[in-house]
Amino acid sequence: MAKKKIIGTCKLCLKPGQELQNSHIISEFFYKPIYENGRFQIFSSNTTNSSRIEQKGLREHLLCWSCEQKLGNWEKYVKELLFDRAPQGIDHGDRMEYPGVEYSQFKLFQMSLIWRLGITKHDRFSNVDLGRKHEDRLREMLDRSDPGEPYEYACFTEHVAYSIPEYGSVILPPTKGAKKFQGHPCYRTVLGGMVWCFFVSSHMAQFPKPEIFLSKSGVLPVWKESPSARKFVREWTAPIIAEHTTA
Template sequence: MKCKLCLHEKPLLKRSHIVPNFMYKSMFNGGKRLVSINTNDIGGKVKFMQTGYTESNLLCANCDNGILSRLERFASLNIYSEPSANSLVTRKEYDEGGEIIPYIRFENLDYTNAKLFFLSIIWRCHISKLEVFSDVNLGEHAEQIRRMILDNDAGDEKRYEVVLIHIDTDGSRPSKAVIDPRQYTSEGNTFCIFHINEIMYHFNISEHNKIDLFTKASIQKDNIMDIAKLKGKWARMHFDMYMGRKLLMKSNIKH
C-alpha cells in the first residue's frame, strides 16, 4: 500500500497517532479516560476513550517513526514540557494588565520544527478516515502541506499560519477535552480550529481575506511564538463561538 506522506509503496503501520499522546497531558479524568466531544452532536454528548485517536494503514515506518516522530520529539521537549536547563528555548508569561491580553512567549523556538509539527496535525486529520475528523478537507492545500512536511520546509511565515490560544473557562465549560476539529470558510478565507486540552489551535489554509488573528499572532521566523491566554468571560465566549452554542460543564466530567 502507498504511504500517505512519502507516496511510496511500502508496508504500512497498523497504528499511527493522529494526535500525539503528549498533547493530551493532564486531560484524563479520574477513571483514566479521555474526554471527547462531538460538535455535530446536538446534545453535546460526551464520549470517553482509553487512549487518543489512532488509525491503521496511513503511514510507513520511515515517515511515522522518522519524520513525524522527530517533529513530535521537538514539540514534546520544547513546547509541552518545561525547557531543560541546557535548552536554548525560553518560556515566559506576561500579564501586563489593562487592555493587553496575557500571553505566554516562547523565544528561540525553531520556526521550522514548530510550524511543521502543528501543520502535521491538521494534515493527519485531513488524511484520516475517522468520522471525528471528517470536517477537515484541505483540498489542494493538502498536497502542498504534505510536501512541506516531507521536505522539512516550513515556508513563508505568511503562509499556512498557525495560532494557539489558551482557554481558561474557570471550569464552566468542558475545555479539558478533545473537540473535533472544525473547518470554516468566510469571504474566501478557509481556516480550521482544533481544540485539545484547553488550547485552541487555529490553522489558516487560504491566502484570501485572512482574519486579523492570523496576521498578528502566528509563529514567526524570528523563532518567537506567543500563546494568548483568555480567561473568564472572554474564554467562555471564544469557546462557545467555537462550539456554536453553550455547552456547560457536565457533572460527570471530572478532571
C-alpha cells in the same frame, strides 16, 4: 494480542508496499493529562449524541516507519517545549511571547497536525476538508520538511484554561469557523489548554496581521484567554457536561 501488519502506501512519502504504522491523529501527548484521570472525552460536532468517553487516542494506519519517525521528532520537540520545559513567556499585555522556539520544528508540527486531521477517515474529524490542493501542498511541504513562510498554513494559538483549569484536558475536534478570521477560513480546535486556529488559505501572504503567528526568528505569541475563546469552549462542553452529571 497479535498485531496484524497493514501493508500499503504511505500517505506522506507515497512509497508503496510499506508496513503502515498505527499513527495517532492527534499527538498522544495532548491526551496525557486526561489519561491520568483514566479517561478522556472527545467532543464531536457532527452527531446529535455527541459525547463519548474513550480510553485511548484515535489512530489510523497512515504512515511508513520512516515518516512516522519524522513526525514523531517534531511532536517530541513541541511536547518538550510546551509540557516539559514550560517556557517562561514575556508578558505583552494581550499576549505572552515565548522566544527561542525552533521555527522549523514547531511550524512543521502544526502543519502535520492539520494535515493528519484533514486526511483521516475518522468521523470525529470529518469537519476538516482541506480540499485536494491544500492537502497535496501540505503533503509536499511536510515530505521535504519545508516549514514555508510564517503565514503559510499558519496557526494562531490562545490560552483557554486559565480561569477554568479543566479545559486543559479537553480535546475538541476541529470546526470550521463560521466567520472567516480576518477574511481567511480557519479550523479551530482545543488541545492542551489552548485554542489552535489553523488557517488553510491560498491568500495568506496578504494576511493583515502576520505578527500573530510564530515568526522565523523563533518568537511564539500565545494570546491570553479571551471571552470569545471561553465562550467557544463552553458552548461545546456545557451540553455534554450536563448530560454526564444528570445521567
